[in-house]
Amino acid sequence: MQLQKTLILSGLIAAVLYVGLVSVWAAETGITIEAVDNYSCGPLSNNIANVDNFRNRMLSIPGYTAGVRFTDSGVFPTDFTDPEVVSGGSDTFNFDRPGDAIAYFSGHGTCDDQTGTVCTSTAGCPDISGLQKRCLRHTDSPLQGRCVYSRPRNIVVDSTGTSCQNVNYSTNGVRWGEDPSAGSWAGAGTNGGINFAVIDNSCGITPDLYIPELLNAFAGISTIALIMPTRVGSDTVDVANRGRAFADRYVANVNSAIGPSWTDSINSVTGGSSCAFGGGNHGIMGCGAHIAISVEVNQARAEWANRTETWVQLQDPANDGIGRGWVSWLYTCNYDCNNHPFILP
Amino acid sequence: MKLHMASMGFLLVLGIWNMGPLMAAPPELQSEALTVTMEGAQYEHRIEKSRFNVGASERHEAEGPYKRIVGAKGAFMIDTVTGATLAVPHAPVIPKGTQEGSDFPRALTENPDIHSALVQAYLVAAGVPAAEVSGTHVTTTMAGGGPVSGGIQPSQSKLLWYTTHLERSLGGIPVEGSFAFAALDSAGDVITEGVYWPAIPAHIVLNAQRLEDRLDSVDEWHAFLARIKAVQPDVGDTVGKVKIVHTSAGHHGPFEAKAVYSIVVRSANRGKAQIMWFDDTGASVKMADEMESASDSMKR
Numbered sequence: 001m002q003l004q005k006t007l008i009l010s011g012l013i014a015a016v017l018y019v020g021l022v023s024v025w026a027a028e029t030g031i032t033i034e035a036v037d038n039y040s041c042g043p044l045s046n047n048i049a050n051v052d053n054f055r056n057r058m059l060s061i062p063g064y065t066a067g068v069r070f071t072d073s074g075v076f077p078t079d080f081t082d083p084e085v086v087s088g089g090s091d092t093f094n095f096d097r098p099g100d101a102i103a104y105f106s107g108h109g110t111c112d113d114q115t116g117t118v119c120t121s122t123a124g125c126p127d128i129s130g131l132q133k134r135c136l137r138h139t140d141s142p143l144q145g146r147c148v149y150s151r152p153r154n155i156v157v158d159s160t161g162t163s164c165q166n167v168n169y170s171t172n173g174v175r176w177g178e179d180p181s182a183g184s185w186a187g188a189g190t191n192g193g194i195n196f197a198v199i200d201n202s203c204g205i206t207p208d209l210y211i212p213e214l215l216n217a218f219a220g221i222s223t224i225a226l227i228m229p230t231r232v233g234s235d236t237v238d239v240a241n242r243g244r245a246f247a248d249r250y251v252a253n254v255n256s257a258i259g260p261s262w263t264d265s266i267n268s269v270t271g272g273s274s275c276a277f278g279g280g281n282h283g284i285m286g287c288g289a290h291i292a293i294s295v296e297v298n299q300a301r302a303e304w305a306n307r308t309e310t311w312v313q314l315q316d317p318a319n320d321g322i323g324r325g326w327v328s329w330l331y332t333c334n335y336d337c338n339n340h341p342f343i344l345p
Numbered sequence: 346m347k348l349h350m351a352s353m354g355f356l357l358v359l360g361i362w363n364m365g366p367l368m369a370a371p372p373e374l375q376s377e378a379l380t381v382t383m384e385g386a387q388y389e390h391r392i393e394k395s396r397f398n399v400g401a402s403e404r405h406e407a408e409g410p411y412k413r414i415v416g417a418k419g420a421f422m423i424d425t426v427t428g429a430t431l432a433v434p435h436a437p438v439i440p441k442g443t444q445e446g447s448d449f450p451r452a453l454t455e456n457p458d459i460h461s462a463l464v465q466a467y468l469v470a471a472g473v474p475a476a477e478v479s480g481t482h483v484t485t486t487m488a489g490g491g492p493v494s495g496g497i498q499p500s501q502s503k504l505l506w507y508t509t510h511l512e513r514s515l516g517g518i519p520v521e522g523s524f525a526f527a528a529l530d531s532a533g534d535v536i537t538e539g540v541y542w543p544a545i546p547a548h549i550v551l552n553a554q555r556l557e558d559r560l561d562s563v564d565e566w567h568a569f570l571a572r573i574k575a576v577q578p579d580v581g582d583t584v585g586k587v588k589i590v591h592t593s594a595g596h597h598g599p600f601e602a603k604a605v606y607s608i609v610v611r612s613a614n615r616g617k618a619q620i621m622w623f624d625d626t627g628a629s630v631k632m633a634d635e636m637e638s639a640s641d642s643m644k645r
Binding site: 039041042044045046047048049052053055056057060061068069070071074076090093107108109110111132156201202203208209210211215235236237238239240241244245247248249251252253255256257260261263264266267268270271272273278279280282285295298299300301302303304305306307308309310313319324325326327328329330331332333334335336337338339341 | 408409410411413415419420421422431432433434435436437439441442443444445446447448449455457482483484485486487488489490491492493494496497502504505507508510521522523524526537539541579593594595609611612613616617618619620631632634635636637638639640641642644645
């Protein structure tokens, strides 16, 4: 009798605890991966392996779950765009699904932000209407740069296998992370969900031009992780070990911060070529960095999202972004970018 | 020079007592003369030899192929399949939105040469074979931020820390895939570190040396280039390098190491550059950890 009472009491306590936990914290745990190797505009070979290696490593311990996986012709331009912002957008079922925490794209991008125009200061770069400009260090002696501009950045897909298509994630229909806990402040409803996106493409972001090139995509997502070439002519390399190097930080320590995990993962990535300012490699041809960019309503929230939020906390929708007031960034260059700053002011 | 002097002074102030194990003279790097055929020795890093402090309440965990030593400050993981190690600090416990500024460690120095000398001495003393270390380089972690309305200014990015990497070569041939790196904070303690330094069979080193010798001949070089262009026309006139490559730190299948001719080729149209590897016959090489390993979902 005493045993029966104890069991009933234990069951009631367990039920109350379970209901309480569920109501407080419906975890977003999915990991979605999209990658293209079969490009008609220049085939690649390691993107699919790269995202598979990422997700397999993440799922090798409990905590996260598999979202969807699309590759090659299964990756549509509309996978990345929001249905409430652009007609035909379908990120709700693809790259920005409710219940997902992380989405990782690996494939081509475009490098039309870079020019061969020589400069010695940002002011010396010719103006281009509607675009911001920077003078990006190119040589130390003589101290000289090349002009770069805030042209929209692109994910490149090839759903037909015959024609590459650009998905502009700077100024068009991309909004990621909007859900009931984030709110609909970005004008994209509440039909998204991801809290961390990796865009593993070429020329993912132009140094210093984070706001014109990325602000638009933040609609509740904590952080967007990219690869940033820091010298004209440098670029991301097609390697299969970048995603797994990132996931290794989670497997090593689930209570580590996810933004720094991305930037630090460059240290475990191999392959590439040397940088004109020393160093180089680490998955980059020339000079570049892994960068994590967070946008939030104020400084304290943005810095927390960028540098403190853990892999576990990322699953909690209560930590979603709630506005666009402050941008925080963290990057790790594959060379000494402290003594060779990449912008010539 | 001012920077250099300031950093040296800083190190002196820091105190020999704390830096003693690190301040040992850095071992000599692999010399040009040391190009004899040799196998690559394995080094597996261990917490006992590490300057990464996991903190109080240390406990040991085993989860599938991973072993971890976890404490109040961080975790030191050993991949029991590959022998790779990775030390990663915990994130500071701060509720969201309650604090401006991050509790990041402070940089040891703004002079990367000083950082690299200390890390090299530390990792070689721990057991990384000095004769296989052919150089060092740094990566640099920086952070910044600002109001969206104010735009971004370059001066907003500040140095957080350097990470020094030991570069590996065997018989004068660079090895791609191995790594030994560490980042030191202002107290000389490790912020993060990782080591994957697998054994490389002697015949792989010999194959690489033979390939390099062969390609020194102009006629052989042109014949080889013609063969790889037939396989990969994108190669063009890009010049590559003979390397030893191996499967990556997280690969849980059979270990592979190969001697290859490696070329980085930029896409002619748009986007990512490719690393192309060729064996001594000019055939394309792909490693076991470069294969896709799942199937697509149903599209909605």
